[in-house]
Amino acid sequence: MAAIIDVQHVHKAFGGLKVINDCSIQVEQGSITGLIGPNGAGKSTLFNIIAGALPLDSGRVLLDGEEITNRPANELFHKGLLRTFQIAHEFSQMTALENLMMVPPAQAGETLFNAWFKPSLVGKEEAEVRRRALEVIDFIGLHHVRNELAGNLSGGQKKLLELGRTMMTDARVVLLDEIAAGVNRTLLGDLVTNIERLNREMGYTFLVIEHDMDMIARLCEPVIVLAQGSVMVEGSIEEIQNNPQVIEAYFGAAS
Numbered sequence: 001m002a003a004i005i006d007v008q009h010v011h012k013a014f015g016g017l018k019v020i021n022d023c024s025i026q027v028e029q030g031s032i033t034g035l036i037g038p039n040g041a042g043k044s045t046l047f048n049i050i051a052g053a054l055p056l057d058s059g060r061v062l063l064d065g066e067e068i069t070n071r072p073a074n075e076l077f078h079k080g081l082l083r084t085f086q087i088a089h090e091f092s093q094m095t096a097l098e099n100l101m102m103v104p105p106a107q108a109g110e111t112l113f114n115a116w117f118k119p120s121l122v123g124k125e126e127a128e129v130r131r132r133a134l135e136v137i138d139f140i141g142l143h144h145v146r147n148e149l150a151g152n153l154s155g156g157q158k159k160l161l162e163l164g165r166t167m168m169t170d171a172r173v174v175l176l177d178e179i180a181a182g183v184n185r186t187l188l189g190d191l192v193t194n195i196e197r198l199n200r201e202m203g204y205t206f207l208v209i210e211h212d213m214d215m216i217a218r219l220c221e222p223v224i225v226l227a228q229g230s231v232m233v234e235g236s237i238e239e240i241q242n243n244p245q246v247i248e249a250y251f252g253a254a255s
């Protein structure tokens with residue numbers, strides 16, 4: 001299978017601190033690839049570089065063969081490369097459904113011209129966005145709280161809503177950054193199921209940073225281990241868990 005994300009020889013330093021060192025990873029189209037590693041290994045930095053939130057010092061990033069190095073996040077969003085974000089403060093005062101309806105880029109109603117001169121077009125688009133938002137809210141199991149303010153949802157429900165926001169666009173690749181953190185086991189099960197369904201039924205590719213090893217074991221194949229800013233090893237979860245180098249670097253004395 002082809003790599004949908006291809007990170008080639010990336011370097012990144014903050015001042016004198018080299019955080020990403022000649023790092024190359026490939027994320028295969030249609031995979032749910034895990035990215036793990038000890039604290040400070042550079043996982044979030046690499047995510048930010050891929051997602052266009054942080055410039056790299058050298059190297060290249062390709063999306064489906066097209067170079068996207070240092071392209072801004074909003075351009076990548078339109079190309080179908082998304083990362084989940086915590087529900088921002090201003091959106092916490094909107095309902096769960098409204099949060100979904102806010103996502104689609106370039107709605108016709110956003111331009112004054114359309115709002116004044118093409119009200120029927122705007123109305124049609126709004127109805128379509130609402131229909132899709134209702135479908136998404138059903139899919140993520142939050143129909144019963146659709147009219148609650150997002151700020152009042154539980155931590156796990158907010159994570160489901162974050163995932164739902166990616167479904168309002170035509171995403172191809174979604175970067176999930178510690179989506180399991182602080183989510184109770186029941187809702188975590190829902191999250192995992194939804195990620196698997198998005199992968200299987202809608203063809204999403206995922207790159208997942210996660211400290212929760214149960215979630216990695218259940219979802220991810222392959223798993224990439226990052227240590228000191230470069231790839232230490234890549235393989236199935238069984239291969240990773242039995243690799244002495246990984247046990248030493250990642251699990252340390254605790255293992």
Ligand SMILES: Nc1ncnc2c1ncn2[C@@H]1O[C@H](COP(=O)(O)OP(=O)(O)OP(=O)(O)O)[C@@H](O)[C@H]1O
Pocket residue numbers: 014017019037038039040041042043044045046
């Ligand atoms: N904006 C920044 N300025 C300076 N140093 C930074 C910055 N962002 C990250 N770092 C440093 O880069 C290193 C890697 O951080 P990063 O957050 O990428 O690691 P991580 O693998 O995601 O860690 P964790 O698992 O703890 O979240 C750390 O030493 C961190 O202090």
